[in-house]
Amino acid sequence: MMMRTALIFIVISAAGAVHPAEAQEQSDVARGARIWAATCNRCHNARSPLERNDADWSVIVNHMRTMANLTRSQAHDVTAFLQASNGEQNDAVGVSPDDSASSLRMFVHSHAHSAASEKLFEGTIEELRHLPRSEGAVNRACALPR
Amino acid sequence: MAQEGTSLNPRAHFGRLRRLSTLLFIAMLASAGGALAQDPGPTPNIRVVLTGYGAAGYGAHLGDDAENNFSASFTPVALFQIGDEFLYESEFELGLEGASTFVVLEHAQLHYLGFERFQITAGKFHVPFGVWMHADWINKMPTTTLLYGDAHGGVAEDALFTILFDVGVLGRGKVPLGSMWSLGMEAMITQGPALAAADGHDDGHEEQEVESAPGHADILPAIAYGTNYSDNNANKTLGMRLRLMHMSAWTFDVAGFHGAYDAEGELSLSAGNVSAKWQPGFVDLRGEVVLLRQEFLHHGSREATSYGGYYLQASRRLDAWEPVVRWGHLLEDEIGGETVRHERRRLSLGVNYWFAPSIPVKAAYLWELDGTDGLFVEWALGF
Numbered sequence: 001m002m003m004r005t006a007l008i009f010i011v012i013s014a015a016g017a018v019h020p021a022e023a024q025e026q027s028d029v030a031r032g033a034r035i036w037a038a039t040c041n042r043c044h045n046a047r048s049p050l051e052r053n054d055a056d057w058s059v060i061v062n063h064m065r066t067m068a069n070l071t072r073s074q075a076h077d078v079t080a081f082l083q084a085s086n087g088e089q090n091d092a093v094g095v096s097p098d099d100s101a102s103s104l105r106m107f108v109h110s111h112a113h114s115a116a117s118e119k120l121f122e123g124t125i126e127e128l129r130h131l132p133r134s135e136g137a138v139n140r141a142c143a144l145p146r
Numbered sequence: 147m148a149q150e151g152t153s154l155n156p157r158a159h160f161g162r163l164r165r166l167s168t169l170l171f172i173a174m175l176a177s178a179g180g181a182l183a184q185d186p187g188p189t190p191n192i193r194v195v196l197t198g199y200g201a202a203g204y205g206a207h208l209g210d211d212a213e214n215n216f217s218a219s220f221t222p223v224a225l226f227q228i229g230d231e232f233l234y235e236s237e238f239e240l241g242l243e244g245a246s247t248f249v250v251l252e253h254a255q256l257h258y259l260g261f262e263r264f265q266i267t268a269g270k271f272h273v274p275f276g277v278w279m280h281a282d283w284i285n286k287m288p289t290t291t292l293l294y295g296d297a298h299g300g301v302a303e304d305a306l307f308t309i310l311f312d313v314g315v316l317g318r319g320k321v322p323l324g325s326m327w328s329l330g331m332e333a334m335i336t337q338g339p340a341l342a343a344a345d346g347h348d349d350g351h352e353e354q355e356v357e358s359a360p361g362h363a364d365i366l367p368a369i370a371y372g373t374n375y376s377d378n379n380a381n382k383t384l385g386m387r388l389r390l391m392h393m394s395a396w397t398f399d400v401a402g403f404h405g406a407y408d409a410e411g412e413l414s415l416s417a418g419n420v421s422a423k424w425q426p427g428f429v430d431l432r433g434e435v436v437l438l439r440q441e442f443l444h445h446g447s448r449e450a451t452s453y454g455g456y457y458l459q460a461s462r463r464l465d466a467w468e469p470v471v472r473w474g475h476l477l478e479d480e481i482g483g484e485t486v487r488h489e490r491r492r493l494s495l496g497v498n499y500w501f502a503p504s505i506p507v508k509a510a511y512l513w514e515l516d517g518t519d520g521l522f523v524e525w526a527l528g529f
Contacts, residue, residue: 038393038394041425042391042397042423042425043278043279043284044281044283044284044503044504044528045500045503045504046503047503047504048502048503055193056193056195058193058227059193059194059195059225059227059233060195060197060225062225062227062233062257062259063197063223063225063233063235065259065265066233066257066259066265066267066318067278069265069318069319069320069330069332069389070320071262071263071320072259072260072261072262072263073262075259
């Protein structure tokens with residue numbers, strides 16, 4: 001009986017388990033989404049993640065790191081977010097392209113530190129939603145209903 | 147029977163073969179050992195990205211001496227990432243002026259990004275002073291503020307000084323202050339400003355006929371910024387900026403630089419800047435105050451004067467539209483009861499239409515309370 005219970009427990013745990021590497025990547029993406037929302041429209045309108053491929057984003061974010069004085073970890077996280085949101089590669093995040101936006105929104109809001117910052121992210125995302133040409137891209141990245 | 151040493155002797159062949167194989171083996175060992183000793187490590191990955199911006203515009207100065215011009219510019223930015231820790235970037239601006247095309251190396255800088263919270267930059271870079279609004283698709287107006295003007299000889303005719311670039315070394319660092327605040331710190335040492343020569347060939351010698359500062363009587367020499375490529379004196383300019391930022395919407399900057407601008411390195415120029423931005427949701431409010439103190443020689447004795455100005459700007463996104471209002475004010479300056487810098491006040495009203503986050507069409511009307519009004523339109527594209 002106990003063996004069967006333990007076996008059921010193990011199976012259930014394994015079914016819901018996330019590979020450690022994937023969990024870390026999802027966490028990087030979530031932090032990156034928060035930094036992107038709060039930082040990347042300070043000097044200019046935030047650019048859509050769909051504008052560039054993974055290789056380009058890794059270079060451009062380092063350029064932005066010098067302009068915005070980001071830490072190395074922050075730059076890494078923003079890169080992870082942009083690369084996860086540009087449609088080029090979603091397998092590493094462990095979600096499908098259609099689910100990635102929903103996941104990002106969930107992670108952003110789950111990492112908001114207060115109602116005020118949660119409102120900030122809503123405001124920022126809502127503002128970005130009004131950008132006509134990139135609306136589709138921003139919606140995809142930020143899981144906004146069409 | 148084959149004799150030893152002849153081609154028909156198997157033992158001889160085997161011996162020669164063995165000696166040859168031994169020599170080859172020794173040679174291989176030697177080359178491998180040499181290669182290991184000189185192993186340069188893994189080849190760094192090099193990634194290149196071309197970005198930048200361009201613009202086309204129309205400007206009309208109204209009034210009695212009305213003039214109007216179309217304009218165009220192209221500003222490519224090349225980024226070279228080598229490995230994960232080294233970045234080189236360079237920005238050129240190409241534009242049209244008079245009857246020719248001008249080319250300016252706006253910045254050419256190397257970055258080391260291997261530290262977690264600290265960066266090192268060397269080369270020509272944007273001086274950490276003031277709010278960054280240089281790129282045409284970032285500036286919410288088709289014109290610059292009264293504080294920073296466009297100039298390609300180091301002296302801005304219509305502003306306090308030019309967009310500030312300089313050559314030297316810069317260090318940046320950042321520390322978190324809790325979960326929502328951060329403090330950024332930047333410190334630089336650069337060539338610094340120099341006397342602006344009237345003939346445009348500035349070698350920093352005071353004896354040369356110098357240009358008077360725009361708006362000044364022939365008392366205060368004009369200062370050229372960012373063009374002191376062969377340093378005119380032994381003095382270097384030191385500068386720093388502190389940036390306090392809240393994750394929500396606030397940014398506060400305090401910056402300053404100090405150096406000597408004359409050939410003898412005896413006349414100093416100090417500048418201070420305080421700026422703030424508040425960007426809640428759709429609204430963008432920002433302002434900046436600049437104060438300079440410049441020493442100069444007047445009838446053989448050293449004197450000093452202070453001058454400066456400020457601007458305030460407000461904008462709000464209404465879907466793809468964005469109305470913008472900007473107020474700029476350069477303060478009057480007197481030396482010995484004589485006005486050397488006349489007051490300038492400018493109210494700018496503009497509206498932008500954003501095709502995309504980096505593609506605006508901007509239009510603005512400028513009321514120059516102390517000069518000629520103007521109408522400006524610009525189409526910019528950041529890529």
